[in-house]
Amino acid sequence: MQETLSRWLESHAGDCPFIEHPAVHTIAEALIHVPAMPGLMVKNLFVRDEKGRRHFLVIVPFDKRIDLAALGRLLPASKLSMASPERLLQHLGITPGSVSLFALIHDSAQAVELVLDQAVWDADSVQAHPLRNTATVALSHATLVRFLAHTGHVPRILSVPAAD
Numbered sequence: 001m002q003e004t005l006s007r008w009l010e011s012h013a014g015d016c017p018f019i020e021h022p023a024v025h026t027i028a029e030a031l032i033h034v035p036a037m038p039g040l041m042v043k044n045l046f047v048r049d050e051k052g053r054r055h056f057l058v059i060v061p062f063d064k065r066i067d068l069a070a071l072g073r074l075l076p077a078s079k080l081s082m083a084s085p086e087r088l089l090q091h092l093g094i095t096p097g098s099v100s101l102f103a104l105i106h107d108s109a110q111a112v113e114l115v116l117d118q119a120v121w122d123a124d125s126v127q128a129h130p131l132r133n134t135a136t137v138a139l140s141h142a143t144l145v146r147f148l149a150h151t152g153h154v155p156r157i158l159s160v161p162a163a164d
Contacts, residue, residue, distance in 0.1 A: 005105055005131055012146055016125075017138040024133050025097035027062050039125035039138035044099040046088050046112075050079035055091050059101060059126075060117040060160050070161035075115070100128040101144070102137075104151045114153045117160040 009016070017037050024030040027043055034041075041062040048055050054077050060066060068080040085096050092099070093106030104114065120126055125140045139147070148155060 013143045039127040040123040048083040049077040058115045065163040067161040067163040097133040114155045116155040121157045
């Protein structure tokens with residue numbers, strides 16, 4: 001799938017800044033190792049409901065702490081929690097540290113629901129790992145919309161509740 005995404009980026013996002021960098025697994029590491037580039041830096045969480053029947057990719061600004069209980073009430077979904085690395089691999093075809101909206105390219109079954117914070121949706125551009133945590137791409141809003149249309153995912157856009 002890396003080649004599929006690379007081809008898509010070349011043909012649809014050629015004008016988007018793309019930076020190689022050392023592997024990063026956390027926001028703290030990204031702040032140190034990813035050179036300054038345009039776009040909103042985001043945090044991506046892959047969560048599941050209590051029974052493991054629903055899975056969500058939640059994308060918020062990098063510095064927002066999420067209140068999962070309040071988000072669960074909004075969706076509605078019972079007792080949201082972080083999904084396991086096994087579920088991440090099964091549903092999005094990636095491992096921890098590489099989670100981004102680009103992983104939706106692996107979700108042809110539409111099993112993962114996309115939740116975008118309003119601030120992410122409103123951003124002129126957003127940063128995302130291209131299925132690996134050794135590079136970052138800054139996607140314009142228009143390119144983000146084209147990518148989501150390509151994958152068939154319709155985002156649920158809301159003000160994701162922040163933790164106190």
